[in-house]
Amino acid sequence: MENFIDRNVLTNIENFINVGLYNSAVRESCTLLEVVLRKVFQQALLELPFNDRQELLRSEREIGNDKKGYQEFGFGQLVGLFKKSQLLRRWGEYTHSNLGLISSINFDYIVELRNRMAHYNPDQNPCTYQDAMLVYNALTNWLSFIGYKEIDKGIEKAFKEEKETENNKQIKRYEKVKRKIHSDYDSSNKKEARRLRMQSNYSLKFDEESFHFVLEKIKKKEHLIGLDVGCAGGYVTELRFKEEYPFDKVIGLDFNEKVIQKVNESDHGHFHYYQMDLESKDFEDKMDEILEEMDIDGFDVIFSALTLHHLKNPQRCLMNLRKYLNKGGAIILRGVDDGGMMAYDDNGLVDKILDETIALENASDRFHGRKFYTYLCNAGFKEVEMRYLVDDTTKMEFEEKEDFFRYYFDFRKAYTMRAMNAHPEDENLKKKHEQMVEDLEKLEEIFMKPDFFFSTLTVSAIAFK
Numbered sequence: 001m002e003n004f005i006d007r008n009v010l011t012n013i014e015n016f017i018n019v020g021l022y023n024s025a026v027r028e029s030c031t032l033l034e035v036v037l038r039k040v041f042q043q044a045l046l047e048l049p050f051n052d053r054q055e056l057l058r059s060e061r062e063i064g065n066d067k068k069g070y071q072e073f074g075f076g077q078l079v080g081l082f083k084k085s086q087l088l089r090r091w092g093e094y095t096h097s098n099l100g101l102i103s104s105i106n107f108d109y110i111v112e113l114r115n116r117m118a119h120y121n122p123d124q125n126p127c128t129y130q131d132a133m134l135v136y137n138a139l140t141n142w143l144s145f146i147g148y149k150e151i152d153k154g155i156e157k158a159f160k161e162e163k164e165t166e167n168n169k170q171i172k173r174y175e176k177v178k179r180k181i182h183s184d185y186d187s188s189n190k191k192e193a194r195r196l197r198m199q200s201n202y203s204l205k206f207d208e209e210s211f212h213f214v215l216e217k218i219k220k221k222e223h224l225i226g227l228d229v230g231c232a233g234g235y236v237t238e239l240r241f242k243e244e245y246p247f248d249k250v251i252g253l254d255f256n257e258k259v260i261q262k263v264n265e266s267d268h269g270h271f272h273y274y275q276m277d278l279e280s281k282d283f284e285d286k287m288d289e290i291l292e293e294m295d296i297d298g299f300d301v302i303f304s305a306l307t308l309h310h311l312k313n314p315q316r317c318l319m320n321l322r323k324y325l326n327k328g329g330a331i332i333l334r335g336v337d338d339g340g341m342m343a344y345d346d347n348g349l350v351d352k353i354l355d356e357t358i359a360l361e362n363a364s365d366r367f368h369g370r371k372f373y374t375y376l377c378n379a380g381f382k383e384v385e386m387r388y389l390v391d392d393t394t395k396m397e398f399e400e401k402e403d404f405f406r407y408y409f410d411f412r413k414a415y416t417m418r419a420m421n422a423h424p425e426d427e428n429l430k431k432k433h434e435q436m437v438e439d440l441e442k443l444e445e446i447f448m449k450p451d452f453f454f455s456t457l458t459v460s461a462i463a464f465k
Contacts, residue, residue, distance in 0.1 A: 012028065303331075
């Protein structure tokens with residue numbers, strides 16, 4: 001391939017998609033992606049620090065069995081090489097760049113598509129419109145990042161180390177939590193259960209508007225089947241999937257076995273609750289068992305609030321869930337984004353607490369709201385619509401501000417406490433916990449002042465199959 005992407009090549013792929021030749025679109029997109037990946041790896045070997053380059057070469061030898069180099073690798077091997085060598089992480093750390101656009105691409109699924117086309121009769125295993133768009137979007141995301149023209153120069157420029165400005169420090173903040181999520185969240189904790197109820201009250205009207213929009217838009221108007229992903233004790237589930245809505249059955253899934261056992265001690269009518277690890281290898285087997293037990297084929301509305309940020313691979317979870325969404329059905333996501341917080345005048349204390357939080361390995365991704373659109377698009381959903389709710393302290397009474405503070409900040413010291421308790425010999429974790437408690441106490445004093453301003457952003461996304 002030449003050193004630039006001719007716009008006509010992309011137009012041809014778009015034409016393949018428009019006329020329904022999805023296999024051809026996937027094949028052509030993968031061919032171009034393979035060239036881009038190979039060029040990026042080549043540049044990484046030239047630009048990255050010595051230790052990083054050594055890791056790249058070691059990964060290359062392992063994948064090639066010491067018999068062939070990356071120039072001879074096929075698409076799947078190149079993707080494996082990027083993953084094994086953690087090239088994107090090394091690239092981002094070296095340049096202080098925001099690689100979020102390309103880091104979120106689900107290459108595992110693209111490799112599956114490529115392999116399916118290579119080893120099976122494409123007429124019997126055709127790619128779908130969503131498959132074609134996913135791969136094409138992956139290609140255009142890469143090209144948007146490195147440039148359509150003069151690809152070699154674009155890649156070379158993308159590897160140049162930048163000065164770490166305050167702006168890209170903020171970028172590093174929300175990219176850091178994206179790379180490594182190890183949340184030890186526990187919804188059975190009594191304080192957390194109270195906080196969840198508080199959170200539910202804040203977002204009740206916001207969620208009601210999303211449900212109203214979805215129920216008006218989907219064609220099926222009766223005998224609906226609902227799914228709440230991350231249902232905890234079912235409190236939010238039964239408020240959102242209202243009795244007056246036309247749902248015959250609603251299934252709730254949650255990771256916490258204690259919570260599910262407790263909720264199943266009583267009858268909840270057409271609400272049914274199951275323990276489920278959303279990222280377990282046997283997820284599909286367990287889902288199939290639930291569908292068979294409940295005598296249903298799939299779901300018409302899937303709802304998930306404040307759950308994806310606890311997962312290691314939210315996009316993979318969404319792809320799995322989409323398989324169980326009926327044609328024409330909708331998914332509603334709700335989350336937060338700490339990057340949407342504004343405070344004055346706290347002397348930078350809010351930002352300090354946010355940085356302290358995400359420095360912990362057991363913290364969830366508190367910057368996940370901004371990623372909903374990309375996740376859903378890459379998972380094959382369509383007609384993605386983003387919605388936002390801004391809350392602030394300007395009209396809150398003293399008691400309301402107390403609750404608001406507890407909801408958005410009090411839980412953060414639980415992160416440091418659990419980390420400290422898990423490693424009692426680690427003096428550094430003890431100091432982090434003490435610092436978090438001290439900072440939260442200071443912020444609470446500031447928070448309750450009449451002239452202090454604080455606002456937050458709640459993010460919701462709606463999409464269809």
